[in-house]
Amino acid sequence: MVFSYTQISSYLRCPRSYRLRYLDGWQEKDTRAGMVFGRCFEQALGALFHNEDPEARLFLEWEAHRKTPFAYKKGESWDLLLHQGVHLLQRFAQDDRILIHRPKQNLQVKVVRALSGGHQFISYLDAIGTLDRTPCILDWKTTTSRYPEVPHDILSLDPQLTSYSWASGIPEVAIVAFVRKRLPEIQYLRTSISEEQRQEFGRLVDTTVSQIEAGQFPSHGGIRFPQNGCLSCAHLGLCLNDHQMIETNLVRRAGASDLDWLDELVD
Ligand code: SF4
Numbered sequence: 001m002v003f004s005y006t007q008i009s010s011y012l013r014c015p016r017s018y019r020l021r022y023l024d025g026w027q028e029k030d031t032r033a034g035m036v037f038g039r040c041f042e043q044a045l046g047a048l049f050h051n052e053d054p055e056a057r058l059f060l061e062w063e064a065h066r067k068t069p070f071a072y073k074k075g076e077s078w079d080l081l082l083h084q085g086v087h088l089l090q091r092f093a094q095d096d097r098i099l100i101h102r103p104k105q106n107l108q109v110k111v112v113r114a115l116s117g118g119h120q121f122i123s124y125l126d127a128i129g130t131l132d133r134t135p136c137i138l139d140w141k142t143t144t145s146r147y148p149e150v151p152h153d154i155l156s157l158d159p160q161l162t163s164y165s166w167a168s169g170i171p172e173v174a175i176v177a178f179v180r181k182r183l184p185e186i187q188y189l190r191t192s193i194s195e196e197q198r199q200e201f202g203r204l205v206d207t208t209v210s211q212i213e214a215g216q217f218p219s220h221g222g223i224r225f226p227q228n229g230c231l232s233c234a235h236l237g238l239c240l241n242d243h244q245m246i247e248t249n250l251v252r253r254a255g256a257s258d259l260d261w262l263d264e265l266v267d
Helices: 005-013 015-023 033-049 054-063 078-095 159-168 195-213 236-240 243-249
Strands: 026-028 107-114 120-131 134-143 172-179 185-192 250-252
Touching (some): 054 078, 159 195
Parallel strands (some): 134 172
Antiparallel strands (some): 107 120, 120 134
């Protein structure tokens, strides 16, 4: 079997949700404008590093969704997201803090790591390049909220960055957060992942895969109100047997989709 960070984190959040998503095929519908816009924005970033026109690319990608009946957040619209995206692309080019040599090889880098039992763990790194001349893995995020910067080095505990570091063996990692707010902002956040963290993550993956192989899928919605993870779970309708919720949020497809490998930030 092939695993990704998204799958492992889904199992750790709630094994029952993992089973519904990856074994039974219940996928969340693409109804969140911010999520789809994030993918369009990443295409535009790719164009920038290939010396193409990023704004034209963003328009082209986002234009395909102009008539899609998305659930926009309050105050958002198709036009506003485009405007914010263009602003962020201009700011990013002006900042000029990221360098990617040979973008064909170093954008969307596929990393495959062998697991015990003949399984594989696949990661797609957004980019490998430099931030302020320091070589590192680069992870793009589009979001409406700033990333927390306190306490100091909180980023070093980010499990997704840890998984990228473990998969690639590269200790330096960074998030470039494109914050879509009234005055768009870009955060450049870099940290180091230690060898100990990488080994610990590897053990976590092995344990999780063993539990999946053993068919252990208990529900694990969260702790208690207000931290109940069920409230933000796409599979809530299935657990509550609420047909309207299922119809609105989910679609059933056999097998995994390509998007399993795209680790998008959920606003
Ligand atoms: S609704 Fe709760 S129990 Fe059901 S799959 Fe989601 S997180 Fe798990």
